[in-house]
Amino acid sequence: MIPFTLRQLQYFVSAAEHGGTAQAAIAMNVSQPSVSMAIKQLEEALGESLFVRQHAQGLVLTPAGRAKLAEARSLLSQSKAWIASPTGMNGRDAWIDVGCFVTLGPSHLPAIIRCFRQHNPGVQVRLREANVEQLHHLIDNGSIEVALTYDLGLGRSGNMEVVGYLKPHALVGSDHPLATRRSVSLKEIAENPLILIGLPHSREYFLSLFRSAGITPNIAMETQSLEMVRGMVANGHGVSVLVTKPSPQVSYDGRPLVSLEISETVPPQKVVVITPRHFP
């Protein structure tokens, strides 16, 4: 801990300028013992005397006091400049910590950040990709200031604003028998091996779509990577159900994919922006 306060420095400078604690006290609008005590505590912190006490004749600076006076004035000047300096987004070293859901980020966040930078040039953006639960935790502990994610019913932290809705769709390879269809039912999807995105909570959301229709899907593979899901589907290992729809519809290895509407009415996925509860 720093063993002195800016208030003590102010009283010291005032006493030096007025030549005593009584006049300094009047100038600072406090009682004389307050100034006296502040100087005493400052001297204890420094381990040497700042003034020679001349009873009934005020205070005279010691050589050490004269040396410290200039530094004290400088510190007070810097502290005034510090409190008056701009904060946050106008600062030279300003940055913002942004979190995004791993599968949602790549298709939306780059454009959002481009727009943000046009309005806030010079502000650095630091990215944190995580699952929904981790994003809530990062908001709670102050590691990120904003998160773009899906609302998967974990809304216990921060302020949440719905910014859009995404409908789930079926994904098949271009040579799959269903690829020529415009829409497909959950029952027809369940007749094929399912490539499931296995991220926490997202996984439960996709399975709940089948469960609410009274269908048990045949899970062939589970992966936490969206591109792995797309690659497996494109290579005929099964079909998938996703919310995120990257453009173009081609897998990493160049094979085309086809998105199909789901014929049943299924609940859309809410896209939300979360900010800390006390965000200005």
Added chain:
DNA sequence: CGATTTGTAAGTTCGCTCCG
């Protein structure tokens, strides 16, 4: 979650000493 307790910092009052 609001009320209460506790600890700390900063201040005041009062009485004292010192000195011109």
Added chain:
DNA sequence: CGGAGCGAACTTACAAATCG
């Protein structure tokens, strides 16, 4: 004797911790 500084005791304000 009056002005100035010091120290002890006390008050006030506030924040953190604790409790029901």
